[in-house]
Amino acid sequence: MEFKDLWDVESAMKVLTHKTVDGKLWAEAVEWLIIYGPAEIRQLLLESSMTAASSSFPELKPSRFTPDGQPCYTIEDLAKALHMDVKEATKLLRQKEAEHEIQNFFDETGSGSVH
Numbered sequence: 001m002e003f004k005d006l007w008d009v010e011s012a013m014k015v016l017t018h019k020t021v022d023g024k025l026w027a028e029a030v031e032w033l034i035i036y037g038p039a040e041i042r043q044l045l046l047e048s049s050m051t052a053a054s055s056s057f058p059e060l061k062p063s064r065f066t067p068d069g070q071p072c073y074t075i076e077d078l079a080k081a082l083h084m085d086v087k088e089a090t091k092l093l094r095q096k097e098a099e100h101e102i103q104n105f106f107d108e109t110g111s112g113s114v115h
Contacts, residue, residue: 003032003099003100004032004035004036004100006028006032007028007029007032007033007036009033009037009038009041011029012029012030012032012033012037013029013041015028015029016029016030016033030045033045034046034049035100035102046070050071057081059081060073060077060078060081061073061077063077075089075093
């Protein structure tokens, strides 16, 4: 079964509001809602994610923004902030790209920026 088919909005929202849910399960529900959820929920989660990221990783600054205002980061900056090797971070993002059939890597300028 594909990730897309593992959740629906109701089940993902139940997980988000459950007081004692496992962190990994909660993260999967958030990931599903950001990718497949209704626009208003996606927007709220993306805004919350940006707030949490700037609070948890104040040194991480976007290298640019997409036309719709979403921040883009270099893979090197992401890896450093997450205390990961660049190859490991690249592999993880490539895995997510394949899993969700979405593009995370953007390299319009040759800078290695990712979104």
